[in-house]
Amino acid sequence: MSFPSVLKDLEEDFEREGRLTVFMLGATDVGKTFTAVRIANAFLQRSERVAVVDADIGQSDIGPPCCVGVGVLHREIRSLREVPPHSLFFVGSTSPNGCMRESILGTVAGVRKARELADVVIVDSTGWVFGNKAKMFKLLEIGAVEPSSVLAIEREEGELQHILSLLPEYTDARICILRASAEAKRKCKPLRRRLREEAFNRYFRNARNRRFDISLFERSGCLPVVEEGSLLGLFTASQEEEALGIGILRKIDEKRGSAVVLTPVEPRAVKRIKVGKVKLWRSKGRLREVFSVPFAPALPPRDYLR
Ligand SMILES: Nc1ncnc2c1ncn2[C@@H]1O[C@H](COP(=O)(O)OP(=O)(O)OP(=O)(O)O)[C@@H](O)[C@H]1O
Ligand SMILES: [Mg+2]
Incomplete structure (x- = not known):
């Protein structure tokens, strides 16, 4: 057709x-x-x-x-x-x-x-x-x-x-x-990763570190695997499905029972936090995907999350 x-x-x-x-x-x-x-x-x-x-x-x-x-x-x-x-x-x-x-x-x-x-x-x-x-x-x-x-x-x-x-x-x-049109251009894998990282960087451009109570993290039977760099979905309690936005876990402060999250989302509205499968780390002021980098180091580099 x-x-x-x-x-x-x-x-x-x-x-x-x-x-x-x-x-x-x-x-x-x-x-x-x-x-x-x-x-x-x-x-x-x-x-x-x-x-x-x-x-x-x-x-x-x-x-x-x-x-x-x-x-x-x-x-x-x-x-x-x-x-x-x-x-x-x-x-x-x-x-x-x-x-x-x-x-x-x-x-x-x-x-x-x-x-x-x-x-x-x-x-x-x-x-x-x-x-x-x-x-x-x-x-x-x-x-x-x-x-x-x-x-x-x-x-x-x-x-x-x-x-x-x-x-x-x-x-x-x-x-x-x-x-498909002959003009449809292919994107190689590294370009796809770069475009994705650019999209993350655009989203987090105006993000700040904000503190959230650890009890907001959703638990499904057991404690979620929450690691520094984990991508998070931020939700209100009432809007069950729609997310307010996303964040990145910077650190867990066990003494204060809180988590520091990099996000542009206003914390007061957040009543529930879901943990995603992606991890992002910051290198030279830019966010990068941890597991999409070929031969990614087992441990993030030293400027991780700085
Ligand atoms: N009919 C067309 N005429 C001119 N350029 C096209 C045409 N179809 C696609 N392109 C170009 O080819 C590239 C790939 O197209 P597009 O991004 O729409 O593909 P896609 O199937 O959505 O790819 P993805 O799997 O990444 O989502 C784009 O740069 C787009 O502008
Ligand atoms: Mg597309």
Whole structure:
């Protein structure tokens, strides 16, 4: 299919149903985000209320990595990064591999929020599609989101067949297949890591060290493994799913029963803290991911958290 014919189908669906949820499916760098922006702009031009759920927790454009970000379009955009985050849902990892449950729960919560805010909802997702585990994840993710359309972008013809052939068992959504543009540029792994770290650094630019009572840390049966550098999700008690933002654990002060957390979030509102799987350390004034660095030292360097 061509992009104009995909758009025509989506517009017809929207006219019939009065609402739309489009799920972007495809491997890395095939143009999922680029196409999501085009669809969002097309519906905005028709004066529809448009929201984007950025469920790509690794290469996040709306909000920081490790969170599903929801944003509403107020004007035409050239990049998803121009959409201000309205709501964040903490997943705690930069990949759904190893935290599929949290990823799907976060995405579903994000979609629920987006549907409150807009009639056209576009869900941008991770490019984790190859292999059995990724296949199961995508099928469960799409089944849980309940989109009206799945827009599958393939670089090679048939590369998503392992998912698309089973999709009707998980969803009634219309399936549209687009060929990736020859202009879709690939990002190498180090560039992806750098973009992620830049996103973390942007988020923490105005962060400060704040003190929180240790009792706010969520416990699931036993004490969580909380280590210095751990990424944290900060929540109010009332908003069960939506996160106020994220933080980084700097140190635990056992004597005072408190934890020092680097975060831009105002501490008074925080009533609950979840521990993520990512660790960040500061080197030469910049935050870096501990485990994504090849041959990362077993112990962080001496300027860790300074
Ligand atoms: N149809 C297109 N025309 C021109 N440039 C494109 C097109 N599709 C993608 N690109 C460019 O290719 C690059 C990768 O596209 P994009 O980021 O949308 O892919 P993605 O599938 O969202 O990747 P990721 O897996 O990282 O989320 C971007 O620089 C984007 O601007
Ligand atoms: Mg993308």
